[in-house]
Every structure is written in structure tokens, then in C-alpha cells.
Amino acid sequence: KHFCIALIYLLSFGAVKAQSTDANMGIIPAPVSVTKGVGEFVLSQETVIAADSLDNKAVQFFISYLKDKEALRNPVKANNGNQGNNLIVLTSVGTDGLAPEGYRLTVTPQRITVAGKGTGLFYGIRSLMQLFPPEHGATIKLPCVEIEDYPRFGYRGLHLDVCRHFFGVEFVKKYIDLMASYKLNTFHWHLTDDQGWRIEIKKYPKLTQVGGMRAQTLLGSYRAKGAQYDGIPYSGFYTQDEIREVIKYAADRYITIIPEIEMPGHALAAIAAYPELSCDPERTYKVAETWGVFDDVFCPSEKTFSFLQDVLTEVIDLFPSKYIHIGGDECPKEAWKKSAFCQQLIKKLKLKDEHGLQSYFIQRMEKFVNAKGRSIIGWDEILEGGLAPNATVMSWRGEEGGIAAAKQNHNVIMTPSSNGLYFDHLQGPRNIEPLSIGGFAPYPKVYNYNPVPAVLSADQQKYILGVQANLWTEYIATEDKVEYMVLPRMMALAETAWSPLAKKDIKDFDLRLPKHFAWLDEHGYNYRVSKAIGAV
Ligand code: TNX
DSSP: OHHHHHHHHHHHHHHHHHHHHHHTTTOSSOOSEEEEEEEEEEEOTTOEEEESOSSOHHHHHHHHHHHHTTOOOSOOEESOTTSOSSEEEEEOTTOTTSOTTOEEEEEOSSEEEEEESTHHHHHHHHHHHHHSOSSOOSSEEEEEEEEEEOOSOSEEEEEEEOSSSOOOHHHHHHHHHHHHHTTOOEEEEEOEETTEEOBOOTTOTHHHHTTTEESOOEESOTTSSSOEEOOOOEEOOBOHHHHHHHHHHHHTTTOEEEEEEEESSSOHHHHHHOGGGSSOTTSOOOOOOSOSOOSOOOOOSHHHHHHHHHHHHHHHHHOOOSEEEEEOOSOOOHHHHHOHHHHHHHHHTTOSSHHHHHHHHHHHHHHHHHHTTOEEEEEGGGGTTOOOTTOEEEEOSSSHHHHHHHHTTOOEEEOOGGGTOBTTSBSSOTTTSOOOSOOBOOHHHHHHOOSSOTTSOHHHHTTEEEEEEBOOOTTOOSHHHHHHHHTTHHHHHHHHHHSOGGGOOHHHHHHHHHHHHHHHHHTTOOOOOOGGGTOO
16 A cells, blocks of 8 residues: 555656656746647758748758757758658748747647747747757657747846956857847847946047056955955957957847946046046046946046047947947946036036936937937936936836836836846855855846836836846956856746746746756856755
């Protein structure tokens, strides 16, 4: 009798577990609907790719993936999707009813069909790629299934700070690859800050020559007493050709890059290069060698406005994105309080105080960006002193800024540091984790975050465009550490950004993770081994 009970227990446990992993076929982010079929499709050298057109980014991406895997030697064919067996059909036929970015993936023993338009076709292919076993021989077996899928949010972002520490083009591409693998679609590239200006601007060469280099870097935490520096100059920037190369690379993977040019704060690198942009041009400035917030910020002078307009003109010519991020965070008002020019300007413009001046600053820049057919994004401080009329708000100091902006009918991207979306925060106990800025953001916190605050009405909730995680790199000097901090948290982010709320289930996510760790190993990514497979 006991044997029977034990057997039933074992069987049912096994079944639950199997059903759990199978429920989403191991795919991250979990698709909207998955119906398991019977049997498998055997991919061999005889398999033919049949696409509406071979002149398609998604199709080309898949063909080169199969060639890399040596899974495809046969010629590919266009426009024969309806004939024969042993086919992988990539098509936009029959996709009229699909949601934006949506796809349908059908695997039968005879053929695989991925149906989707543009981005949708690409995401269908990505899901199909996740069905591939990590290791395989000459033939690849794929389980039969029917998947229908589309994202919860149109904005699914990941950020990288390349100012505090610089990361070269090859690594940025590897980062973008990771995003594309998990259906994230927006890369927020933080290009300027106090500790370094990292984008070539033709009209102002000193931005990168002077502003791109700091004399040395602080060692250890900037909050610790007794600062020590490494004494080693640190530099790096992207040429405009490199920027274009990365934009194209991202576009081929259906990722938009939003550049960020910080103003009026976090501007010390620019001011070190061009002191006339500060409120006290007689002083000399140096690129910051430590972390934190600095009092030396752009002065709201005509000189600064024409400088920033020139910079944004070059930036807008390079980046095709709808949005240009102009920062707006952490701008101390000390320099403006001390400046006679600023005090007069406040009177002349009949502003209340320095916050009004910051709002004036952002609104002027918004007008310029809007006139060029683009829109601005700013950190939530741009609410202070009044929002610029068309601005989108990135809510980072909790959700309050985002809630206030949505109530004012402004678009919002949620990226609250309080809810696990700061990937520079700790993933586990401080005593076993590498040095970080602080905060606690283990991946379940990222996973369980819901970007739509319940306090908003249904109408207001529509202003939440999506969600983003940020990686600030004060304490992240190496590529290995970037990957460690981002993985596996970005997979949890991807599921938060993509999967319907009703499908979110961290137990099931945990069961899917090990397969993805194997995939990360295969592709040479570093990651934190999580609780899911037995570590702390
Ligand atoms: C705040 S988030 C900042 C960054 C820092 C980060 C460290 C934001 C808009 N500003 O400048 O790197 O905290 O977590």
C-alpha cells in the first residue's frame, strides 16, 4: 500500500513537473498560448526553407543561424510555401488577425510554419530557435506544437551606461544579441555623463578628446571614507561610423536604439571640455574621477542652448529612433543659485525658482527636438517645475513619477529602482556578491514586478508604454561583470515585459531557466547561477 502511494506520489509529481516545463516548451518569455502536439519534426540537410521573399531581415537572420549550426546545406527557396513536405515556411500570409509584433508558430511532423509580419516573423523565428536542443548531432528534432504569441507591452527596454565604464562595439553587439534573443526591442544607450563623453560630435572634437578621458578612477565604494584612486587614465568613445554600425546591427535584430544625451546635470565631462558651458567659465574643470552627483551643471545660457542644439542635430542625424532621451535627472541647483545670470533669467521669465528654470531648459530642448520630428524622454525629475508638453517620463525613483505623469496624460516607461529594475543592485547576500552600489534586486523581484500601477484608471493605464531595466556601471568595469549583473535578471525582465499577467508563474520560470543557462554557456555569456538550480 505504501509502495502504491509512493508510486502515485512520484508519478504525479513527475507529471506536474513535466507539464510545468512543457507548458511553455521551455520558451522565455512565456508565449501567450501554447498547445502541445504529437510527434516531432526532423530537421535535416534535406529540409527546405520556403519564404515569401528571401530579401527579408528575419529570413536572412534564420538562414545564417542554420548555416552556423551546419543544419542547412540545401538551397533555400522563395514562394513555394504550399508545396511538399520537410519544409520550414516563413510567411506573412494569414497574419491579418495577429496583434502587433505577433506571430503563429506551428510545428507538425511534415512542416514548420512561422507566420508573422516584420517583427512578428522575427519573434516567431526566435521562439522556434528556442525549441532547438542546445546540443545536437546531424539531425535536429523539434517537438510538435502550436504557439500564438504577441507582447504585453510595445516598449521592452534595457539600458547600458557606457560612461562610468566604457564598453566597445563588439561587446555592445553581444549585449544587443542577448536582448534580441529574449524579444526586448529597445536599447537605451547612456552616452554622456560626468565621468565621460562617449559619442563623437564632429563640431565639438574636445567632447571626446578631453571629455572622453578621465585622469584616474576611484577604487572601492564612493561612500567609503579615505578615497583611493588607481592613478590610471581611462578613456573610450564611439566614432560616428561605429555608432552607425551598431544602429544597423540592432535594426537587423528589430531593436531600436534610444541615445541619451544628459542635460542639464551629469554634464561635467562636457564642461571639462568646454568650460564656457558652465555658469562659472573662469574656473577649470576636470572629468569626474569618482561617482555620485556633481554641482557643476550646464548653465541655461544661449551658448549652452546652441551647443546642445548642435549636438542633438548630429545625434538625430545618426539615430533614426522616434525618441531622444535628454536626461533631466539629478541636477543640483547650487550653481544656478550662485549665478547672477540665472537669477536674472528667473526674474525675466517670471519663473518661481530654479526648478522652474530646469523646466524651461527641458521645454526649450523639447521644442527643438519636436521641430526635428522627434520626441523627448526624460527621467522623472522633469516633472518638477512642470512637464514639457509632449515628454515621455521614465519613472526611476519608484513609480510615483510615472503615476503622476500618466495622470497628466503623458506617456510613461516604468523603470523603478525600488522594484528590482536596477541591475546594478545586489542579486544576493552582500557578503557573497561582488561590490555593487547597494540595493537588493534578486531576479524573483524583477519577475514579480507589474509595471501597471493599480491606482491608475483603465484610461490612465494606457499611458504605460512599457518597462525597462537599467545597468549603471560605476562598479562594473568588465564585460564579464556586465553579463553577471544582467543574467538571469534580464530574462525575468523579458517575461515581465512580454508575457500576459495571467501566464506569469515563477515556479514555471525556474523550471525553464536551466535550459537557458545551457544556451548561455554555449554562447559564452557569464551569468549568476540562481537559486533555481540549487545555488544561493
Ligand atoms: C541614479 S537613475 C542615477 C545614475 C546612477 C544610478 C546608480 C538616474 C536617472 N540617475 O546616475 O548611476 O543612480 O544606481
